[in-house]
Structures are given as C-alpha cells and as structure tokens.
Amino acid sequence: MRGLRNADMLETETTLERILSELEQADSLDGMQSVSEALRDYYDVDHLVYHWVDSRGDQYGCGTYSEEWQNKYVAENYLRIDPVVQGCYRRFHPVDWKRLDWSSKAAREFLRVSAEYGVGNQGISIPIRGPNGQFAMFTVNTSCDDDTWERFSEENRRDLILIAHYFNEKALEFEPERQPEQSQSLSPREVDAMTLLAIGYSRAQVANSLSISEHTLRVYIESARFKLGALNTTHAVARAMSRGLIVI
Amino acid sequence: MLRYIYADQLGNYPRLANEMFTHRADQFRTRLGWDVSVDARGHERDEYDDLNPLYVIWETAEGGHGGSTRFLPTTGPVMVNDHFSHLTSSPIRSPNIWECTRFCMAPGQGANVAAALMLGGGELMNGFDVRHFVGVFDARMVRIYSRVGSSPEVLGSIGEGREQISVGLWEFQKEAQLRVAQRAGISPEISKAWFERAFGLKLAMEFAATA
Numbered sequence: 001m002r003g004l005r006n007a008d009m010l011e012t013e014t015t016l017e018r019i020l021s022e023l024e025q026a027d028s029l030d031g032m033q034s035v036s037e038a039l040r041d042y043y044d045v046d047h048l049v050y051h052w053v054d055s056r057g058d059q060y061g062c063g064t065y066s067e068e069w070q071n072k073y074v075a076e077n078y079l080r081i082d083p084v085v086q087g088c089y090r091r092f093h094p095v096d097w098k099r100l101d102w103s104s105k106a107a108r109e110f111l112r113v114s115a116e117y118g119v120g121n122q123g124i125s126i127p128i129r130g131p132n133g134q135f136a137m138f139t140v141n142t143s144c145d146d147d148t149w150e151r152f153s154e155e156n157r158r159d160l161i162l163i164a165h166y167f168n169e170k171a172l173e174f175e176p177e178r179q180p181e182q183s184q185s186l187s188p189r190e191v192d193a194m195t196l197l198a199i200g201y202s203r204a205q206v207a208n209s210l211s212i213s214e215h216t217l218r219v220y221i222e223s224a225r226f227k228l229g230a231l232n233t234t235h236a237v238a239r240a241m242s243r244g245l246i247v248i
Numbered sequence: 249m250l251r252y253i254y255a256d257q258l259g260n261y262p263r264l265a266n267e268m269f270t271h272r273a274d275q276f277r278t279r280l281g282w283d284v285s286v287d288a289r290g291h292e293r294d295e296y297d298d299l300n301p302l303y304v305i306w307e308t309a310e311g312g313h314g315g316s317t318r319f320l321p322t323t324g325p326v327m328v329n330d331h332f333s334h335l336t337s338s339p340i341r342s343p344n345i346w347e348c349t350r351f352c353m354a355p356g357q358g359a360n361v362a363a364a365l366m367l368g369g370g371e372l373m374n375g376f377d378v379r380h381f382v383g384v385f386d387a388r389m390v391r392i393y394s395r396v397g398s399s400p401e402v403l404g405s406i407g408e409g410r411e412q413i414s415v416g417l418w419e420f421q422k423e424a425q426l427r428v429a430q431r432a433g434i435s436p437e438i439s440k441a442w443f444e445r446a447f448g449l450k451l452a453m454e455f456a457a458t459a
Contacts, residue, residue: 087448090256090300092321093376099448128343129299129324158377165323165343187338215401219340219380219417226342 015042017235020163023170024229032170033062039163040064043156045142046120050167052128052136054175063139069117076113081106088127088137094161096153097123097141115143122149124157126164130172138164159231166229186245190224193217195246198237250368250439251305252446255297264305267313269293271354280386296320296327296349304368306361308354315353315361319346319372319381328382328415335404335415340382346372348383348418363396363432370398370428371443373420380419387412397427 013021019042023035032050040048049063065073072078079085083100102111115121123141130136140160144152186194189210196206207214221233228243230236240246251264258265269291276282276292286292299320306314320326322340326347329339348369353361372378383400385393387410393399400416407413429436 091254092302092324093372093447095448101448129321131324133324161343161377168323189337213401215417215419216403218419219345219382219403220337222342222344222379223338223340226344 013238016159016231017238020166020229020231023166026170029060029062029174032167036063036167043140043152045140045152046118047139047141049139050136050164050171051138052134052168052171054134054171060171060174065119066117069114069119072113072117078110081110083107083110084123084125084139085137088125089135091127092129094124094126094157097125098146120144122146124153124160126161128164128168130168134168134172134175136164136168136171138167162226162231165226169229186224186227186240187220190220190227191240191246193220194224194237194240195248197221197233198241198246198248249307250364250371250434250442250446251303251307252368252372252443253303253305255300255303258303261305263311264307264313266291267354268303268305268316268352271313271316272350272352274355275352276350280388282386296325299325302372304365304372306357306364306368308357313354314357315351315365317351317365317369318349319369320349321346322382326382327384332384332404332413332415335406344377344379346378346381348381351383351385351389359392359395360432362392363398363428364434366393366396366398366428367425367432367434367439368443369418370420370425371439374425375443375447378420380417382415382417384413384415386410387414390414396431398424 019035019038022038023032026032026035036048036050047064049061049065051059051061051063053059081104083102084095084097087095087100102108120141120143122144123139125137125139128136128138138160142149142152192210193206196209201209203214203217207217210217221236224240225233225236228236228239230239241248251261253261253264269289273284273286273290273292276284277286284292284294296318302319303316304319305316308314321343322329322345323343327349328336328347329341333339351365369381373381382403385400390399398418400418403415403417405412405414426436429439
C-alpha cells in the first residue's frame with residue numbers, strides 16, 4: 001500500500017465520502033432522509049431504504065419509496081408476505097433478491113404491485129444486528145437486467161454493507177439510553193496505528209513499529225475504520241485527523 | 249455434506265440439532281472439562297445459541313452430525329467482547345468480522361471433518377464479504393487448525409499448556425481455501441454448490457418456476 005500523505009488525503013475526498021460525512025453529522029431523521037436521497041442519486045439506482053426497530057420495539061425508517069407505496073404497503077399489510085422481510089428477519093448475511101423465494105402466489109402478486117409503484121426488480125438487502133437485540137435492514141433496488149445488476153452488485157456490495165451499518169450507527173445515536181461517544185473513541189493501539197499510517201508509514205512498517213503482525217494490524221484498522229464510519233483506510237485516517245483523534 | 253443453518257431453522261433438522269448439542273456437551277464438558285451448562289436433555293447450550301446464530305454443520309453420509317461450528321457478527325453481542333475482552337486491546341466490532349465459536353467434532357470423526365468446517369467458514373467469508381473471523385479456542389485446537397492448513401493468528405492467551413485459552417483471528421485467503429478443500433477431500437465446486445443451495449441458488453429457483 002502506498003504511503004498516505006496529509007495533503008493527498010484532504011484533497012481527495014470523494015463524493016461518496018462527502019455524503020458519508022453528511023450522514024455522520026445528521027442529527028435527525030430528516031438528515032438521514034436527505035442522505036438516503038443523495039446516495040440513491042450517487043449510485044444511480046431507483047431506491048435506497050433503511051428501516052430499523054429500536055430496543056423498545058418502535059419502528060423508524062428513511063428512504064426513497066413514494067408515499068403512495070408506503071401507504072399501500074401498510075394498508076395491505078405486506079409485511080406478512082414480503083419475501084425480502086421474510087428472508088432478512090433474524091438473519092445477518094446480505095441477501096440478493098434473486099435468492100429469495102418468490103414462488104408463492106402472494107409473493108408474485110406483491111412483486112407485480114410493487115413494480116407498479118416503482119420498486120426495482122433487482123435488489124440487495126442487508127440485515128443488521130446491533131447491540132441489545134436491535135434489528136435493522138438496508139436495501140438498494142433498481143430495475144435492470146441480470147448482467148447489469150451482477151456488475152453493480154460485485155462492484156458495490158462491500159461498500160453497501162459498510163454504509164448499511166453506518167446508517168445503523170447513526171440510528172443508534174437516537175436511542176434514548178445511548179451513552180454518547182461510547183463507540184467512537186479509538187483504543188490506544190488504534191490511535192498508534194492510525195497515526196503511523198497518517199505520517200506515511202506502510203502497513204509493514206506500522207506492524208513492525210508496533211511489534212504486531214500485519215494480520216493483527218488489519219484488525220485494528222478494521223475496527224478503527226468502523227468506529228470512524230469510513231470506507232477504506234485512507235478515508236479512516238482522514239477522518240481520525242479531522243476529528244482530532246490523532247495528531248501528526 | 250455441509251449445511252448452513254440458522255438457529256431458527258434447526259427445527260427442520262431435528263437429528264442434526266439434537267446430536268450437535270449432545271456432541272457439544274461431550275466435547276466441552278466431558279472431554280475438555282469446560283464450565284459449560286448442559287440441560288436436562290444433555291444439550292450444551294449458552295446464551296449465544298439464543299441469538300439466532302448461523303451454524304455450519306457437517307452432515308455425515310448416514311445423516312448424522314459429524315461436526316459443527318457457530319457464527320455471529322461482531323456488531324452484536326459476541327463472546328470475545330463479552331467474556332474475553334482482557335485478551336484483546338479493544339472490543340472487536342465490524343461488519344467485516346464475524347465470531348466463530350463452539351468448534352465441535354463428533355466422536356470418531358477425523359481431520360477431514362475439521363477441514364470441511366473450515367472450508368464452510370471460507371465460503372461464508374467469500375460469499376458475504378467477511379474479511380476476518382475471530383474466535384476463542386483451547387490449546388488442543390491449535391494442532392487441529394494447523395493440521396487442516398488454516399491456522400489462526402493468536403491475539404492473546406490466558407493459562408498454560410493444555411489449559412491455555414486463546415483469542416485468534418482468521419483471514420480469507422484463496423490459497424488456504426484450496427488447501428483446506430484438499431484436506432477435506434471436497435472439491436471447491438461442490439463446496440460452492442452446498443453454499444449456494446443453502447442461501448438460495450438461482451438455478452434451483454428457475455427449475456422450481458418452470459416445474
């Protein structure tokens with residue numbers, strides 16, 4: 001991996017990183033809503049939706065489905081037959097809609113009606129397990145052929161899994177008994193690793209300096225990245241610096 | 249064959265479930281002397297079995313439990329953070345890291361079954377973009393992991409000799425996956441097919457739709 005220089009990092013914030021910064025700064029459901037719209041436009045997909053059930057059983061959501069579809073969904077009680085919900089509830093692996101069971105008559109009818117309301121024929125849903133039994137689901141869907149979808153999914157699935165969890169981290173902030181800053185502070189080892197990366201050390205050099213293997217280093221980076229809401233190491237280092245968590 | 253079964257699907261596999269929990273009691277309480285709870289049915293279960301984990305189970309040719317292991321994402325409650333945090337520098341929490349626990353072999357099963365379970369773990373990593381597994385294991389497992397060609401990196405240990413308990417880390421490596429497949433005596437294509445079947449193979453759906 002190439003060394004990271006301060007100037008590089010500050011100047012190369014991508015559109016996606018900028019949207020994720022907006023997500024990080026959101027302090028209300030409205031803020032999350034506008035991030036979901038920005039992400040839909042960025043990925044150029046039909047819809048992007050995040051939905052969660054908090055520790056008290058209350059449900060919230062944000063996303064780009066039309067009001068008409070949301071009302072229809074509730075009125076028809078589609079929750080009971082929606083194969084996406086059936087396939088994701090109590091799971092924790094990402095689910096491609098193609099792999100769900102759409103064979104029942106009710107599911108086929110649901111699919112037909114949802115298409116009328118602009119829901120895409122291709123989709124990926126990412127179930128999320130949070131602390132204390134919290135459950136959430138993040139979905140991206142669009143209308144396209146199988147090959148186009150396969151390419152989109154291959155290219156973006158990894159980022160989408162992370163983004164799904166960043167929506168969830170944000171939602172957890174709105175939980176009433178939440179301890180602020182609980183999950184965001186870096187451990188001393190994580191601070192060391194991020195600092196050395198920020199001053200341009202390679203991974204091998206960082207591992208060597210900290211007397212750990214590169215393998216172990218990757219776990220420090222992985223958990224720091226998640227705490228920082230970042231998509232990759234460069235992004236994580238930039239965020240740690242902009243938050244003043246590391247000093248170089 | 250390899251089965252991938254969430255806890256809430258175990259009811260469809262009563263024999264596998266019954267034998268898995270019984271063999272866990274054999275292994276963890278009887279053979280290793282761990283302080284685990286065994287219920288009236290002779291099943292070893294803990295609080296993580298109630299969190300709807302995903303089990304990877306080796307089903308023998310006779311339809312019985314040959315071995316199994318258990319997975320949970322580290323974004324929710326996991327053993328390494330709840331009980332072994334003194335062995336790691338900070339809580340391990342990431343959608344890219346899953347915890348792997350209760351690696352159990354049925355009595356009389358060989359190293360090929362251990363390898364098959366590791367192979368199943370590799371399919372999860374590859375199929376679901378999981379980069380690492382983290383797990384708690386005892387000294388005896390170190391030899392087994394090494395024999396199947398998939399040694400973890402130890403993050404921290406307590407105790408000495410046979411009593412030693414460690415927290416370790418696995419990373420997905422394509423070469424290791426091929427080596428493990430070889431030890432298991434399973435071709436990578438077949439392993440992939442078992443995984444695809446468990447998580448909804450597209451082909452099967454097309455057959456079903458035209459049937």
